[in-house]
Amino acid sequence: GQNIDQPTEMTATEGAIVQINCTYQTSGFNGLFWYQQHAGEAPTFLSYNVLDGLEEKGRFSSFLSRSKGYSYLLLKELQMKDSASYLCAARDSNYQLIWGAGTKLIIKP
Amino acid sequence: IAGITQAPTSQILAAGRRMTLRCTQDMRHNAMYWYRQDLGLGLRLIHYSNTAGTTGKGEVPDGYSVSRANTDDFPLTLASAVPSQTSVYFCASSDTGDSTDTQYFGPGTRLTVL
Numbered sequence: 148g149q150n151i152d153q154p155t156e157m158t159a160t161e162g163a164i165v166q167i168n169c170t171y172q173t174s175g176f177n178g179l180f181w182y183q184q185h186a187g188e189a190p191t192f193l194s195y196n197v198l199d200g201l202e203e204k205g206r207f208s209s210f211l212s213r214s215k216g217y218s219y220l221l222l223k224e225l226q227m228k229d230s231a232s233y234l235c236a237a238r239d240s241n242y243q244l245i246w247g248a249g250t251k252l253i254i255k256p
Numbered sequence: 257i258a259g260i261t262q263a264p265t266s267q268i269l270a271a272g273r274r275m276t277l278r279c280t281q282d283m284r285h286n287a288m289y290w291y292r293q294d295l296g297l298g299l300r301l302i303h304y305s306n307t308a309g310t311t312g313k314g315e316v317p318d319g320y321s322v323s324r325a326n327t328d329d330f331p332l333t334l335a336s337a338v339p340s341q342t343s344v345y346f347c348a349s350s351d352t353g354d355s356t357d358t359q360y361f362g363p364g365t366r367l368t369v370l
Binding site for chain 1: 297298314357
């Protein structure tokens with residue numbers, strides 16, 4: 148079956164760095180997405196990886212290893228507004244997104 | 257309108273009633289999607305449409321129907337609502353001509369079926 152695993156909850160300190168991991172098992176692979184979702188709001192797109200390696204976008208970076216079925220989202224210089232859920236999604240051979248349950252990130256001052 | 261709009265924002269519905277959730281996008285995206293989001297679970301695809309005039313079933317289509325008469329609108333209908341359909345419903349759209357085919361989400365509809 149198809150499956151996405153990511154931690155349920157993480158806590159970090161304002162100004163620090165946090166890494167949110169995601170492992171995936173899909174029938175075929177056509178890209179890995181990360182979305183941010185604040186409580187009560189819609190998911191918003193953060194990053195997309197289809198090739199191995201690191202994609203950097205400001206304070207956020209995303210890494211992909213296709214051979215390991217693994218990705219991580221790295222958030223630097225954490226701010227209180229980064230408190231949100233982070234959703235990992237892999238696109239399968241049918242071009243459908245398979246979603247993880249999300250990682251709730253709590254930022255403490 | 258900018259992006260995707262959904263209506264209503266929230267709704268309380270008696271079991272057995274018929275309900276249509278509306279979704280409109282102004283980005284001229286060819287693909288549209290309906291998801292439900294439940295606590296502790298990932299987003300689950302209900303139905304999708306790759307282009308106007310076509311629709312397909314997702315992971316959890318039972319009890320739901322959709323239509324795609326034009327590019328902009330993609331309504332989701334619950335023919336006879338049941339309590340297990342209590343959820344937050346998100347509509348999304350994407351440009352399949354774009355290399356990333358990123359999905360963009362509407363603000364959601366919170367539906368409670370009693």
